[in-house]
Amino acid sequence: MEISQSNRAVIIGGGPRGTSVLERLLAHTAVAGNPKTDLHIDVVDPYPAGSGHVWQPGQSRLFLMNTQSFYPTLVPEDPALPSPVAGSTFDQWRARQQRDPLPALTAGDRAELAVLGSNDFPSRALYGRYLRCTVEELLGTVPDGVTIAFHETTAVWVRPAGDGMFDVGLATGEGIRAHSVVLALGHIPSRLNPEQRELQAAAGQLGLQYFPPAVPADVDWSRIPAGEPVLVRGMGLNFFDTMGQLTEGRGGKFVSNGTGLEYEPSGQEPLIIAASRRGTPYRAKAALDGYYASSITLRYLTEAAIERLAKAGIRPSFDHDLWPLLHRDALWAYYSTLVRSQPGAVPDAPAFLTALEEALQPHAHSAANWEDSVESVLAVHVGPRHRLDLPGLAAPLAGRSFDSRRGHDAAVVEFLLDDARRSALGEDDPVKMAIAALHHGRAVLKSAVADGGITDESWVAGLRGWFESFVEGLASGPPALRSEQLAALARAGVVSFVGPDPKFRVDRKAAMFTAASPWVSGPPATARTMVEALAPGNRVSANDSPVLEQLLADGLVRPKLMMTAEGAPIESTGLDVEAHPYRPVAANGSVTEGLFVLGLQLSSAQWGTAIAAEAVQPGGPAYRSGQRTLRDADEIAAAILRRA
Numbered sequence: 001m002e003i004s005q006s007n008r009a010v011i012i013g014g015g016p017r018g019t020s021v022l023e024r025l026l027a028h029t030a031v032a033g034n035p036k037t038d039l040h041i042d043v044v045d046p047y048p049a050g051s052g053h054v055w056q057p058g059q060s061r062l063f064l065m066n067t068q069s070f071y072p073t074l075v076p077e078d079p080a081l082p083s084p085v086a087g088s089t090f091d092q093w094r095a096r097q098q099r100d101p102l103p104a105l106t107a108g109d110r111a112e113l114a115v116l117g118s119n120d121f122p123s124r125a126l127y128g129r130y131l132r133c134t135v136e137e138l139l140g141t142v143p144d145g146v147t148i149a150f151h152e153t154t155a156v157w158v159r160p161a162g163d164g165m166f167d168v169g170l171a172t173g174e175g176i177r178a179h180s181v182v183l184a185l186g187h188i189p190s191r192l193n194p195e196q197r198e199l200q201a202a203a204g205q206l207g208l209q210y211f212p213p214a215v216p217a218d219v220d221w222s223r224i225p226a227g228e229p230v231l232v233r234g235m236g237l238n239f240f241d242t243m244g245q246l247t248e249g250r251g252g253k254f255v256s257n258g259t260g261l262e263y264e265p266s267g268q269e270p271l272i273i274a275a276s277r278r279g280t281p282y283r284a285k286a287a288l289d290g291y292y293a294s295s296i297t298l299r300y301l302t303e304a305a306i307e308r309l310a311k312a313g314i315r316p317s318f319d320h321d322l323w324p325l326l327h328r329d330a331l332w333a334y335y336s337t338l339v340r341s342q343p344g345a346v347p348d349a350p351a352f353l354t355a356l357e358e359a360l361q362p363h364a365h366s367a368a369n370w371e372d373s374v375e376s377v378l379a380v381h382v383g384p385r386h387r388l389d390l391p392g393l394a395a396p397l398a399g400r401s402f403d404s405r406r407g408h409d410a411a412v413v414e415f416l417l418d419d420a421r422r423s424a425l426g427e428d429d430p431v432k433m434a435i436a437a438l439h440h441g442r443a444v445l446k447s448a449v450a451d452g453g454i455t456d457e458s459w460v461a462g463l464r465g466w467f468e469s470f471v472e473g474l475a476s477g478p479p480a481l482r483s484e485q486l487a488a489l490a491r492a493g494v495v496s497f498v499g500p501d502p503k504f505r506v507d508r509k510a511a512m513f514t515a516a517s518p519w520v521s522g523p524p525a526t527a528r529t530m531v532e533a534l535a536p537g538n539r540v541s542a543n544d545s546p547v548l549e550q551l552l553a554d555g556l557v558r559p560k561l562m563m564t565a566e567g568a569p570i571e572s573t574g575l576d577v578e579a580h581p582y583r584p585v586a587a588n589g590s591v592t593e594g595l596f597v598l599g600l601q602l603s604s605a606q607w608g609t610a611i612a613a614e615a616v617q618p619g620g621p622a623y624r625s626g627q628r629t630l631r632d633a634d635e636i637a638a639a640i641l642r643r644a
Helices: 016-032 090-099 107-115 124-139 194-206 237-246 303-311 318-341 349-360 370-381 405-428 430-449 456-475 480-491 546-554 624-643
Strands: 007-012 039-044 146-151 155-162 165-170 175-178 180-183 209-211 229-233 253-256 261-264 271-275 495-497 503-507 512-516 525-527 529-532 559-563 569-575 595-597
Touching: 007 016, 007 155, 007 165, 007 175, 007 624, 016 039, 016 124, 016 146, 016 624, 039 165, 090 107, 090 124, 107 124, 155 546, 165 180, 180 546, 180 624, 194 209, 194 503, 194 529, 229 237, 229 512, 229 525, 237 271, 237 480, 261 480, 271 525, 303 430, 318 349, 318 370, 318 405, 318 430, 318 456, 349 370, 405 430, 405 480, 405 495, 430 456, 430 624, 456 559, 456 569, 480 495, 595 624
Parallel strands: 007 039, 007 180, 039 146, 180 595, 209 529, 229 271, 229 529, 271 495
Antiparallel strands: 155 165, 165 175, 253 261, 503 512, 512 525, 559 569
């Protein structure tokens, strides 16, 4: 590829996505080998490049990644792409540091690396160190004619400058004129919703403490007083970060008693009162040798099935076309594992599996009655105790009421320990393998739904309307150790639970936050401190970003509008973009050439944009979605080099 003598690109966002674009630009220029190349790259981010905001190496090591060491990578392994000039997967970097540690590693890094295996969950701090080290490696291999400048500040505006150029304004007052601009903004603050604003305002008026959604490393946890109740809303991944900071982070210890864990308080803990819509936290991950369960192979929701729909000219509906296929896969995974792992659970296992396989065939029955056919097979072969209630997995307390919070707490502890036990069984637990099928299915769905692959109404009502929260609660949970720790904290009286469908209010007379569940009798839980254990919302129209607000106001970008089943337009979470490479659509419908988007702000064109790129797993399934973000970065880099 010939590159002109003058080409300047600005990457706004120096986290993993922005660094991927930087890496791809260097890889492409190295392949071009053009001595006349004059490429200047500006990386703009108030935080150091590589780790960016979320992955700062100095944060608490109690904040763990949600994937194991073998999973993430910053550099592509696709042979169809230009080879990286430097860098490796995180796991390769981990192994190299164990053999020959870099001087940049801190004592904390070295201590963690000493015991960190390929299947262990690293801290976000260590992943941040990997990201920064990768940037340093890249800077040591910059091709001739390429220069890079890092600006540790905020970009506040981007405006066309004529002749296809852009002016980028920085918070320092400096301006940059460039041929191309990449928006790799990552996780950015979000304006509070009306209820959150009311809670925050009430806290200010009544002398209470309200902690809005935030990156956990940004929160001053020392402000939460010891020995006093604190209401925590949300029991997803951010909840476990909150839990760790307020327990182990304050000197408490988990110790094994031979059969499980016990918690030894330090006396500095608050009394944590946790609440979520389900009433229980996310289910824990199963103990597996890889990211995907090796005993599960999708039979129905396959890449080939998606291709058949495309060849037939069908733009699928999630609920009508895709979910029935994945539902079949989850049922087969559960019952085939049940037969294999629990001999005797199904008296005539061969006949059962044959009948079940026939009932599950998509061509054998209409969409309306295949589930009835499966039910008929189950009625003959499987007793009630061994039946799968797939929706019930995500709402284990549904249909139950409790006379007291103590009774509800006991039910949550029972759920946590049962779930941890199932996780330990790994591929021999039918429930965890049904969830594993859903996890496999997510990877296929990411490719199937990208770039308008499904109807707008099914994106709004199906994929984002119910499936996303359903599958995240089942397949995106913490390591099982966290469930065991939470159970120990509940038994120690450090944590209690509000119950399903909680309602949060402010009692102005008592100057207290309150939370109560309609399914748990007794007075509401009260506290003078409330924590939103939620990440800031990823919605471009509500994001609190100067440059994004300016681009929206000037009409250079716009949110994606989708049509509901009723024919009403609804504003979706991400930007409206023209795909490959992703360029934003302006308010007037034109495509803004030279302006590119990568990462979270693509959430209306792609699904699951927050997770890192997946390293190739030897012997594992090679889903196309695994390194999608790196291919996107490669396309952007190639387009940048063609512009000048």
